[in-house]
Structures are given as structure tokens and as C-alpha cells.
Amino acid sequence: PLVTTGELTARAAAARSAVAAFNVVTLEHVEAVVTGAEAARSPVVLQISENAVRYRHGRLLPLARAAVAAAEAAAVPVALHLDHVRSDTLLHQAPEAGFGSVMYDASRLPYAQNVAATRAAADWAHAHGLWIEAELGEVGGKDGEPPLGAHAPGARTDPAEARAFVAASGVDALAVAVGSVHAMTTRTAALDHALLREVFGTVAVPLVLHGSSGLPDDQLSAAVAGGIAKVNVGTALNVAMTGAIREFLAAHPEAVDSRHYLTVGREAMTRTVTDLIGVIARPAP
Numbered sequence: 001p002l003v004t005t006g007e008l009t010a011r012a013a014a015a016r017s018a019v020a021a022f023n024v025v026t027l028e029h030v031e032a033v034v035t036g037a038e039a040a041r042s043p044v045v046l047q048i049s050e051n052a053v054r055y056r057h058g059r060l061l062p063l064a065r066a067a068v069a070a071a072e073a074a075a076v077p078v079a080l081h082l083d084h085v086r087s088d089t090l091l092h093q094a095p096e097a098g099f100g101s102v103m104y105d106a107s108r109l110p111y112a113q114n115v116a117a118t119r120a121a122a123d124w125a126h127a128h129g130l131w132i133e134a135e136l137g138e139v140g141g142k143d144g145e146p147p148l149g150a151h152a153p154g155a156r157t158d159p160a161e162a163r164a165f166v167a168a169s170g171v172d173a174l175a176v177a178v179g180s181v182h183a184m185t186t187r188t189a190a191l192d193h194a195l196l197r198e199v200f201g202t203v204a205v206p207l208v209l210h211g212s213s214g215l216p217d218d219q220l221s222a223a224v225a226g227g228i229a230k231v232n233v234g235t236a237l238n239v240a241m242t243g244a245i246r247e248f249l250a251a252h253p254e255a256v257d258s259r260h261y262l263t264v265g266r267e268a269m270t271r272t273v274t275d276l277i278g279v280i281a282r283p284a285p
């Protein structure tokens, strides 16, 4: 059934566990996430990012409607989340397209502008029944370089600033910069767990980890133990899908039916989803 990210995250946070949230780009991603979550007998969040919408010729509805249909038919609770939204036009499409939540990303802006833009987005979101996650601006940016946001390598969330940001913006969850970086294709990153615990002790809303594909299992478990309640995974699915398809096509150079290689790509993503949920959604010991 279709549920909301707000309820899944609240339930996970109360159990000191986390809900896994996967970015989907194609229908095969959607099917793999739902099937993988069903195999793990666990709820899951399907995320469509603004970048993914751009890839789909700027149209949100075709993939969103497929995701809603997949969620409604699923044997486990599935939420639909609009991710890394920078455009107000896209934000305003969310409720009608079936989304119960959005991540509004003004993190490239200086602090005061990030607060103002996020406050406006949060007011609009709440007036339209949406749960909203936001990201705090860059902490460790270098002079003279364009800001890359809170997930620039080396960026860190300041606990006191995070607390003030949540109070001033009114968001329901906060994406924190504690050492993860987006789009890593190897699982070699390590988090600043002491900082994460400090932010967890300072901020009242659930914390979200982005760029989680770069983290090995033990780092993911420690992040959940340290207070992360929603874990965003994107690149790991593409690593699995593309690797499996590359191997299949190398072994079958005569293959032309797209279903044959998409099947192995989808199955590889399904296994990745089940495995990662097993790590992320385990209740705290």
C-alpha cells in the first residue's frame, strides 16, 4: 500500500532504526525497489529526484504514476518522495502527483537565504499536506569556489546551526553533512560518528543521511545507531544494474531483446535493495 515518508520515518526513529529510501530513474528501478523490499518484508521509500525528472524529459507524471501504482500493489508499505527539489514549479506538482513528502534543497545558498527559501517551501508544503526534509548549507566551503552544498567533500553540519535552522525553517527532517558524499561507486567512505551523535543530541527532528552508496555495511549500521532515521541510496542501484548488464552483454554479444538484459539489471538491483534494507532497517540492538 501507498503510505507516507513521514509515518515511515517517525516509526523508524521511535524504534531507533531507519527507513531505506532508494532513488529511482526507470520503471525497472521502481520494480526492483518494491520487489527487494517485499523480499526483506520491510517498508521502503521510492524517491524521484529533480535530476531524474530532468532525465525523463522534464515530466514528473509518467514515472510518478508508475511508482504510485507499484506502491499500491506492493505487499509492504511504500512511500513516494520527491528528492533534491530546487524548482518551486516541481515542488508544486508534488501533492497531485501522489507524493507525501519532498526534500527541498536550497543548500547551495548562503545560510540566511537557505533559511528563507526553506521556510517558504515548508509553509507551502505543510499547507498542502506534505512532510518536508531540507539540507543545511555548506559548512566547509573554500573561499573563491562556488558552494557545492552540504555534501561537498569535507562539508560538515554544525550542531548549533542545525538546531537554529530547523527552528527557523520549520522542516520535519534534516539532511546532515557528516562525511558522506554523493555518487560514490565504491563503498569506502567513513562518517564522523562523534559529530553525528552531537547533531542527534542537538536537533529535535529525524536526521537523514544522503550519499549512502559510498558507505560499507558497518558504517551504515553505525550511522543508524548514531541517530540517522532515513538512509538515501541512489548510486548503488546503478552500480548493480550497469555491472550486471555489462557482464550479460559481454557474455551474449548477439543479444538484442531489451528484456533479456533489463531482467538481469533489475534482479541485481533487487538483491542490492534487499541486502541494504537488511543493514539499514535492522532495529537497534
Ligand code: G3H
Binding pocket: 023, 083, 084, 181, 182, 183, 184, 209, 210, 211, 212, 213, 214, 232, 233, 234, 235, 236
Ligand atoms: O538523495 C539521494 C541520495 O543522497 C543518493 O546518494 O547516489 O550517493 O547513494 P547516492
Ligand code: ZN
Binding pocket: 084, 182, 210, 211, 232
Ligand atoms: Zn541526496
